[in-house]
Amino acid sequence: MEQRLANIGRMTVNEKKFIETALLSDLRIDGRRPFDYRKLTIKFGRHDGSSEVQLGETHVMGYVTSQLVQPYRDRPNEGTLAIFTEFSPMADPSFEAGRPGESAIELGRVIDRGLRESRAVDMESLCVVAGKSVWAIRVDLHILDNGGNLIDAANIAALAALLTFRRPECTLGGENGQEVIVHDPEVREPLPLIVHHLPVAVTFAIFGEGNIMVIDPTYKEEAVMGGRMTATLNSNGDVCAVQKAGGEGIMSSVIMQCLRIASVKAADITSKIKNAVDAYNTERALRKVKRHPPSVALEVCVPDVIMEENQVDELSRHEVQNLKDEPERGCGNDGSRIGVETSTTRGKNNVFIGGPSSWDPYSKGISSCFISSQDLPGFILLRDIAAYPALWDDASQHLGAYHR
Known part of the structure; x- marks a missing residue:
C-alpha cells in the first residue's frame, strides 16, 4: 500500500483521469488491448541456473544455487526449495535498501506458493541420504527495473532459472559407504532438476467496481488500480494458486472468466519459456564439445x-x-x-x-x-x-x- 501511495503521488491528476477514462473504453495508455501482454524477452547467462527476463520495461534477474543440508524431520527424504527477493532502490525510488519490505515478502510468497504447493519440482529427487543429506535449492530474484507487474516477470525468471540449473552429481563412498562425495562438473556431468510442470503466474488489475479487468498492468496502471488478482496455472489449465490483493471485490463470474483467460496465457508463456530453454541447451551442448585440431602426418622428404x-x-x-x-x-x-x-x-x-x-x-x-x-x-x-x-x-x- 505504501508503494501504491508513493506511485500515485508521483502522477498528476490528469494522468490518473486519462487512464481511468481510457479503460472504460477498453483502451490502454500503451495501445494494448485489455488482455494483451507486453513484449517478453528471456535470456540466459553463461552459467547454468541464471536467467534474465524483460517484460516491457520490467527487468528481473533470477539465479539458482544449491547446497547440501540436513532435511526436515517430518520430510526426511525430500529436498527444500526457497525463494528470496531483492528490491533495489535503483529499480524504483520507492524501494528501500536493507531488509525486504512488504512488497518483496508478498512477491516471494506468491511465487513460492505457486511452485511448492503444486509440487512442480520433484523434491524426492533431491534426496542423497534419507534423514541425513538432501539438496536445498535457493532461487534469488533481483528486481533491476520496476515497470509494473513484478510478479509475472519474477515468476518467469524463476521458472527459466530452474529449468537451466544443474546440480553436481554426488555418490556415496568412504569406509562405511555413507560418506557423500560431490563430483566436480569436469569429472561428471551435472544433473538437471526434475520439473513436472511450469506454474505460470498471470496477474489481473481491477478497476472501477470490479467490472474492469486488464492483464499485465504497467507501472502507471498499478498506481491507480483498485485491486489485483494473480492466478497461477500450468499449460494443462490446472489452477496451482490464486491470490487476491487490494480493496475491490470481484464477482465469481469475473473470477471464472479470468481463470479461462489465464489458462490461455499460461500455455503461451510456457511455450516461450521452453523454446528459450531449448535454445540455451543447444548452445550449452555446443560449448561442451571439445574440438581437437586434425592430426597432420608429417611428410619427411629425403632427396635421392x-x-x-x-x-x-x-x-x-x-x-x-x-x-x-x-x-x-x-x-x-x-x-x-x-x-x-x-x-x-x-x-x-x-x-x-x-x-x-x-x-x-x-x-x-x-x-x-x-x-x-x-x-x-x-x-x-x-x-x-x-x-x-x-x-x-x-x-x-x-x-x-x-x-x-
Missing part, C-alpha cells in the same frame, strides 16, 4: 642421392672394407640408423631391399654398421647393381638370410 659411378665405386669399396676389418665400428648406442635402398634407375625392374616398414637394424645376423648414419648419410641409388658383383657378394653375406 644420385652419385657418379666413380663415387659409388669408391664409397662401396670403403664400406666393404669396413665390414671386413672393423665389423663393430659405428655401432653406437644412440640408435640412429637408416634404411638402404638399392635399385636401378627410375625405370623398370626396381629392386627394393629393406625399407622403413620391414627393415630391422637390430635383427639377428645383420650388422647395423652397414647402415650407420655416420658413414652413409642418405639413400644410395645404384644405377646398375649388376655392374658391382663384388659389392653384392659381400653385402649378401650379411643380408642373405633376410634377402632370401
Whole structure:
C-alpha cells in the first residue's frame, strides 16, 4: 500500500483521469488491448541456473544455487526449495535498501506458493541420504527495473532459472559407504532438476467496481488500480494458486472468466519459456564439445642421392672394407640408423631391399654398421647393381638370410 501511495503521488491528476477514462473504453495508455501482454524477452547467462527476463520495461534477474543440508524431520527424504527477493532502490525510488519490505515478502510468497504447493519440482529427487543429506535449492530474484507487474516477470525468471540449473552429481563412498562425495562438473556431468510442470503466474488489475479487468498492468496502471488478482496455472489449465490483493471485490463470474483467460496465457508463456530453454541447451551442448585440431602426418622428404659411378665405386669399396676389418665400428648406442635402398634407375625392374616398414637394424645376423648414419648419410641409388658383383657378394653375406 505504501508503494501504491508513493506511485500515485508521483502522477498528476490528469494522468490518473486519462487512464481511468481510457479503460472504460477498453483502451490502454500503451495501445494494448485489455488482455494483451507486453513484449517478453528471456535470456540466459553463461552459467547454468541464471536467467534474465524483460517484460516491457520490467527487468528481473533470477539465479539458482544449491547446497547440501540436513532435511526436515517430518520430510526426511525430500529436498527444500526457497525463494528470496531483492528490491533495489535503483529499480524504483520507492524501494528501500536493507531488509525486504512488504512488497518483496508478498512477491516471494506468491511465487513460492505457486511452485511448492503444486509440487512442480520433484523434491524426492533431491534426496542423497534419507534423514541425513538432501539438496536445498535457493532461487534469488533481483528486481533491476520496476515497470509494473513484478510478479509475472519474477515468476518467469524463476521458472527459466530452474529449468537451466544443474546440480553436481554426488555418490556415496568412504569406509562405511555413507560418506557423500560431490563430483566436480569436469569429472561428471551435472544433473538437471526434475520439473513436472511450469506454474505460470498471470496477474489481473481491477478497476472501477470490479467490472474492469486488464492483464499485465504497467507501472502507471498499478498506481491507480483498485485491486489485483494473480492466478497461477500450468499449460494443462490446472489452477496451482490464486491470490487476491487490494480493496475491490470481484464477482465469481469475473473470477471464472479470468481463470479461462489465464489458462490461455499460461500455455503461451510456457511455450516461450521452453523454446528459450531449448535454445540455451543447444548452445550449452555446443560449448561442451571439445574440438581437437586434425592430426597432420608429417611428410619427411629425403632427396635421392644420385652419385657418379666413380663415387659409388669408391664409397662401396670403403664400406666393404669396413665390414671386413672393423665389423663393430659405428655401432653406437644412440640408435640412429637408416634404411638402404638399392635399385636401378627410375625405370623398370626396381629392386627394393629393406625399407622403413620391414627393415630391422637390430635383427639377428645383420650388422647395423652397414647402415650407420655416420658413414652413409642418405639413400644410395645404384644405377646398375649388376655392374658391382663384388659389392653384392659381400653385402649378401650379411643380408642373405633376410634377402632370401
